[in-house]
Amino acid sequence: xxxxxxxxxxxxFSDLLDQVDAxxxxxxxxxxxxxxxxxxxxxxxxxxxxxxxNRALMYQVFGQLADPPDESGSVPAxxxxxxARLRIPVREVTRRxxxxxxxxxxxxxxxxxxxxxxxxxxxxxxxGTLGEDHLKAIANTMAKxxxxxxxxxxxxxxxxxxxxxxKQDADFVTELGRRLDEVFNPDGHYDESDRARRRGLTLGAQxxxxxxxxxxxxxxxxxxxxxxxxxxxxPGRHQPDGTVEAQNRDERSPAQRCHDGIKLGLKIALGTxxxxxxxxxxxxxxxxxxxxxxxxxxxxxxxxxxxxxAPARTGGSTALPMRDLVRMAADAIHYLAVFDDHTxxxxxxGRQSRIATADQRIxxxxxxxxxxxxxxxxPGYHSEVHHSPAWHPDGRTDADALYFACGxxxxxxxxxxxxxxxxEDGRLAWTDGEAPPxxxxxxxxxxxxxxxxxx
Ligand SMILES: [Zn+2]
Numbered sequence: 173x174x175x176x177x178x179x180x181x182x183x184x185f186s187d188l189l190d191q192v193d194a195x196x197x198x199x200x201x202x203x204x205x206x207x208x209x210x211x212x213x214x215x216x217x218x219x220x221x222x223x224x225x226n227r228a229l230m231y232q233v234f235g236q237l238a239d240p241p242d243e244s245g246s247v248p249a250x251x252x253x254x255x256a257r258l259r260i261p262v263r264e265v266t267r268r269x270x271x272x273x274x275x276x277x278x279x280x281x282x283x284x285x286x287x288x289x290x291x292x293x294x295x296x297x298x299x300g301t302l303g304e305d306h307l308k309a310i311a312n313t314m315a316k317x318x319x320x321x322x323x324x325x326x327x328x329x330x331x332x333x334x335x336x337x338x339k340q341d342a343d344f345v346t347e348l349g350r351r352l353d354e355v356f357n358p359d360g361h362y363d364e365s366d367r368a369r370r371r372g373l374t375l376g377a378q379x380x381x382x383x384x385x386x387x388x389x390x391x392x393x394x395x396x397x398x399x400x401x402x403x404x405x406x407p408g409r410h411q412p413d414g415t416v417e418a419q420n421r422d423e424r425s426p427a428q429r430c431h432d433g434i435k436l437g438l439k440i441a442l443g444t445x446x447x448x449x450x451x452x453x454x455x456x457x458x459x460x461x462x463x464x465x466x467x468x469x470x471x472x473x474x475x476x477x478x479x480x481x482a483p484a485r486t487g488g489s490t491a492l493p494m495r496d497l498v499r500m501a502a503d504a505i506h507y508l509a510v511f512d513d514h515t516x517x518x519x520x521x522g523r524q525s526r527i528a529t530a531d532q533r534i535x536x537x538x539x540x541x542x543x544x545x546x547x548x549x550x551p552g553y554h555s556e557v558h559h560s561p562a563w564h565p566d567g568r569t570d571a572d573a574l575y576f577a578c579g580x581x582x583x584x585x586x587x588x589x590x591x592x593x594x595x596e597d598g599r600l601a602w603t604d605g606e607a608p609p610x611x612x613x614x615x616x617x618x619x620x621x622x623x624x625x626x627x
Contacts, residue, residue, distance in 0.1 A: 248580055252545070290311070308342070310333045313349030457487075465484070481494050542554070544576055556582045558576070560594060
């Protein structure tokens, strides 16, 4: 009885979506050579507006997926499934849920629903006035307003930004937001919580040259420490090649000395036991390589006739050039995982304990590289150790039954949303019950070359 309305609504939505599909298909087929550029401008404008409407519906769907009025939902359980069906990264799924949370009415356990956190923005989005970039600009400005800003002022800022978004592009709105922020906070009265909210460093993706861009904001305390280490790396001291005496030949820029100072500080910190432990082994750099590659690299460092092998991988999936690895290993790497060259399968280390020991975790770094759920890119540093088949009180817990799974995915399998099984070649296969079991090739890209290994 209760789903009669649901069935009718589903039929109606399916019908409407079919109509949109049909209209797009016909538009793509219809010759547009003779429509004239005046009409092309009109068409571009309408396509842009349609995309904004499409986004508004998307956020409505995400808002209801996160908090369905008709049934109970579990965001962690649907995230990977949603990401797989839409072929978008989980991070984008998360971003959409977060934006939807700003735009949707907030249901309460009892009493009427509260208005959305950004009600003016929600209205304008539904009408197709705001594009993704406008939404981002407004949400960023609202999030950055100092905590001392009154509710009335916040509403005023929101309404102003929405009104201007209807006339201007997002770059203008971003700049306007920055200037309004100054109006409301001329003296820069930021308190501890404002600084805590704004702090953050993002280590960008590693480029093909091995370099990564670091961006973000540090708080005053972090700045003071960075200043101190950068000053310690003064001209002539702590040269990258280890020379100390060449006082006059330090040609490093201030930016390069700051970089070397932070690197030195981190290296010293990792050399102590003060960093504690990470999932059962001391915090340190973990690198996967084979004995043959390591020997070749050691020879290549001293003999230009020997070629340098391909970079090793760290537990964070960073490509670490072998030359750098040999230099780091000279200082001390406590966990340099080295594996049999032929099988790449490490020796099993039988253990009785429920908690995977450090040695067993190291084995997972080599075989799995990172989370074993198909399509998951989380590296080893972010992974927990999953027991498959499920750990049994009087059973053995040896390396054959231990596999990497990132926190969210480990929880999904623990909660029974996914099942896992060990394949014939010793890898962990996952299934959500719908798709056939699959192994994760993301940490073994070489397996994807020469055709689809699972196709
Ligand atoms: Zn994962």
